[in-house]
Amino acid sequence: MAQQENNNWKPKFLVMGALVGAAVGLATAYFMTRTAEENSAGPPQIQTLDALKAGVNIVGVMRGIAAIAKR
Numbered sequence: 001m002a003q004q005e006n007n008n009w010k011p012k013f014l015v016m017g018a019l020v021g022a023a024v025g026l027a028t029a030y031f032m033t034r035t036a037e038e039n040s041a042g043p044p045q046i047q048t049l050d051a052l053k054a055g056v057n058i059v060g061v062m063r064g065i066a067a068i069a070k071r
Helices: 002-007 009-039 048-068
Strands: none
Touching: 002 009
């Protein structure tokens, strides 16, 4: 019984992480579209280097969040 209660947190944690990630992604897309409309009234022009930098930063944030669990 204790083992089942111990494993019960995993699905809840995964669902919560998915919801938070979706909310952050939606907010990011909203702000990008709003900024693009204010500046050029068209789709945002994202350079490859800028996308690569953002990707590296996102991986860094993910590693930092994962390191919290080690404490």
